[in-house]
Amino acid sequence: MAAQNRPLSGLRILVTRTREQSGELAGKIEELGGQAIVLPVIRLQPPTDPVKLAELEQAIRELDKFDWVIFTSVNAVIHFFNRLEQFEVEAVRLQRSRIVAVGPKTAGALLERGLVAYKVPERYQAEDLFEAIAPELKPGQKVLFPRSDLARKVLPDRLNSLGLKVTEIDIYENKLCTDHADILVDLLVRGEIDVVTLTSPSTFRNILTLIRTAGAEPDELLTGVKLACIGQVTARAVQEAGWSVHYLAEEATIDSLVQVLIPAGRE
Known part of the structure; x- marks a missing residue:
């Protein structure tokens, strides 16, 4: 199918995820004829606070004492295993624990590393995860x-x-990425972004911060731009800040987010 006949033909869609994770969403957008503009507004890094690092290391070295280990994102899985490697601790020490994953992507990331999720909720939010394991x-x-x-x-x-x-451990830190701030603001000033995809509350907050840091006002630059949220948690953060959500994915997945964008290509 020619690009101009695809569902997202002509749409310029901003992808705000980390560079490491933007490929899947960008690829799906372009498969449907849209133009994916990849400008990460977040970056993930290992914890740097000495106190938090000490707490993290202690928990990692005592893995065999936990009845449950709960993963609420693929990022948590990736960085958890990075910390296991850092502290030279084997994942086999989780064999007595029940492993819970927030959704199939997270469960898949665990399986790739040799861990089978004991429970995966039908809906992919913390509230649904709690309900899934509550009886046990x-x-x-x-x-x-x-x-x-x-x-x-x-x-x-x-x-x-x-x-x-x-035991809560900060397995990674979510930081503002300023690498592309000037490009982002320039594109918004010139009206060259139609839709902004938001995959977490932090992506939305960071966009506002980057615009203000550049000396501009979000109300001015985001006028006419549609906001697409991956799930209810992100949508609530946008709405509580006084903004409208134009597209809301039924499930907190990349596939669902892409599907909810299709009507935008018809507008």
Whole structure:
């Protein structure tokens, strides 16, 4: 099918994920005839705070004491295994733990590394993950929660409320990426972005920060630009900041996000 006849033909779509993770979304956009503009607004890095590093290392060296280990993103899996390698700890020490993955992508990342997810919820949010394992939770059980430094507190708070002992470790840090700030603002000024894809609350916050840092106002530069959110958590962050969500993926997956963009190509 010629590019001009594809569902996203003519659409200029901003991809804001990290450079390492932008390929899948950009590729799917271009397969459907859209122009993917890859300008990461976040970067992920290992923890740098000495106190947090010490807590992380202690938890990693005591893996065999946890009843549950919960992964809420592919990034958490990747950086968790990076830390295992850093501290020379074998994943086999998780054999007594029940491993929980927030969705099939996360479960797949675990399987690639030799771990089978005990439970994967039908919907891919922390709230649904909690509901999926709630019948098996018991006071006193120990839970390891490898997370981003910006992760929501919903899940650990609920687990703690039931009397479980939750160890949260910042397995990676989510930082503002300023590498492409000038390009981003220039494209927005010239009206060369039709849709901005948002795959986390931090991608939205970072876009606003980059615009303001450049001395511009988001209200001016984002006028006429459509915002597409990967899931309810990201959508709520956008709406609570006073912005409208134009496209909301039914599931928190890249495939669902791409599918919800198709009507934009008809507008």
